[in-house]
Amino acid sequence: MLKIKNISTFYGNIQALKDISIDVAEGEIITLIGANGAGKSTTLMSLCGIVPIKSGSIEFEGEDISSLTPDKIVSLGISQVPEGRRIFPLLSVKENLDMGAFLRNDTEEIKKDIDYIYELFPRLEERKNQQGGTLSGGEQQMLAISRALMARPRLLLLDEPSLGLAPLIVQQIFDIIKKINKENNTTIFLVEQNANMALKIAHRGYVLETGRISLSDDADKLLSNEGVKKAYLGI
Numbered sequence: 001m002l003k004i005k006n007i008s009t010f011y012g013n014i015q016a017l018k019d020i021s022i023d024v025a026e027g028e029i030i031t032l033i034g035a036n037g038a039g040k041s042t043t044l045m046s047l048c049g050i051v052p053i054k055s056g057s058i059e060f061e062g063e064d065i066s067s068l069t070p071d072k073i074v075s076l077g078i079s080q081v082p083e084g085r086r087i088f089p090l091l092s093v094k095e096n097l098d099m100g101a102f103l104r105n106d107t108e109e110i111k112k113d114i115d116y117i118y119e120l121f122p123r124l125e126e127r128k129n130q131q132g133g134t135l136s137g138g139e140q141q142m143l144a145i146s147r148a149l150m151a152r153p154r155l156l157l158l159d160e161p162s163l164g165l166a167p168l169i170v171q172q173i174f175d176i177i178k179k180i181n182k183e184n185n186t187t188i189f190l191v192e193q194n195a196n197m198a199l200k201i202a203h204r205g206y207v208l209e210t211g212r213i214s215l216s217d218d219a220d221k222l223l224s225n226e227g228v229k230k231a232y233l234g235i
């Protein structure tokens, strides 16, 4: 479904990504793990057309998307939940969800999707008229995921959904990510520092170290890999 082939990305003279290749098959949950500054967010931003790549290519369902604009990439079926959530703080929960559907005009289907989201996250229905900025961190993450789902993505990109959240909330959010993957066959590209949680729900994982992929394998194999245990799982 997604083929990232030998991409390199620069910020001025600084090379943040060095010849990265990642393949994602339809229906998979893939995780990209790595320390602070390894280049995880840059990978996602390169993928969505926010930061241009200098070399290599990115193909989505057979189409080269490397030089497309972010809105065009969204319209092809890729949505991102950015790091730090970035919901619209002054809009209500419902208005935030409507914003996620801004490229759509199938009103009836939009209503159905909102009902589905309220089933996934009853908390959001209870708070549908509340301003986004007054939600708790966990609720804002739920809203950010839901807003991205309103675009009906076939590929959902998540940038550190666990950031700053209590363990119980992280567990709930990861359970829902698994559910979204299973129920809708939505392919998931999950960027995480919380390697333990991410590898537990992912099918496969890639380890990013200072801009390079140092290791990739099935998630259960990475969980039992001695190097990964020491560097990322604190074991």
Ligand code: ATP
Pocket (backbone or CB within 6 Å): 011, 014, 016, 034, 035, 036, 037, 038, 039, 040, 041, 042, 043, 193
């Ligand atoms: P974190 O988990 O801390 O968010 P990350 O793995 O997502 O880290 P990136 O944010 O992709 O890492 O950063 C990769 C490298 O690129 C870092 O060295 C960072 O300082 C650098 N970088 C990121 N954004 C910019 C920018 N706008 N200008 C210059 N350098 C940048």
